[in-house]
Amino acid sequence: MNLILDIHTHTIAGGHAYGTIREMAQAASERGLKLLGFAEHGPKIPGTIDPFYFRNLIVIPRNLYGVEILHGCEINVLNDGTLDLEQELIDKLDFGIAGIHVQCYENVGREKNTDNLLSCMANDKVFSCRIPTTTIHR
Numbered sequence: 100m101n102l103i104l105d106i107h108t109h110t111i112a113g114g115h116a117y118g119t120i121r122e123m124a125q126a127a128s129e130r131g132l133k134l135l136g137f138a139e140h141g142p143k144i145p146g147t148i149d150p151f152y153f154r155n156l157i158v159i160p161r162n163l164y165g166v167e168i169l170h171g172c173e174i175n176v177l178n179d180g181t182l183d184l185e186q187e188l189i190d191k192l193d194f195g196i197a198g199i200h201v202q203c204y205e206n207v208g209r210e211k212n213t214d215n216l217l218s219c220m221a222n223d224k225v226f227s228c229r230i231p232t233t234t235i236h237r
């Protein structure tokens with residue numbers, strides 16, 4: 100398999116990983132990836148990034164070491180079927196990943212969990228990217 104992208108990554112900026120943005124991009128370049136998406140956790144998980152990070156994403160270069168950089172968030176699904184990041188900030192992202200994490204979600208059974216996940220996936224940015232399809236299918 101020839102992987103060209105990884106859009107589910109975390110960095111030290113988000114408080115839940117240990118590589119810097121530049122270290123991650125360099126490693127992606129060395130592995131031949133074309134696209135790298137940073138998806139720091141949404142604000143409801145303890146120890147993660149302040150929502151201001153998502154307002155300030157414009158300072159992160161869109162290309163590092165020859166790798167195209169995408170701005171994302173692993174947005175937490177909450178028990179009421181909503182996401183834990185304001186829509187205004189979601190709108191600034193290239194993509195969102197809907198994530199269920201025990202730190203901010205109580206298991207309410209398969210059917211309700213699925214309903215909550217589907218409700219969050221109805222958001223236009225969740226599981227969607229502004230990646231040109233020609234890039235994806237290379």
Ligand SMILES: [Zn+2]
Nearest residue numbers: 107108109173
């Ligand atoms: Zn993750």
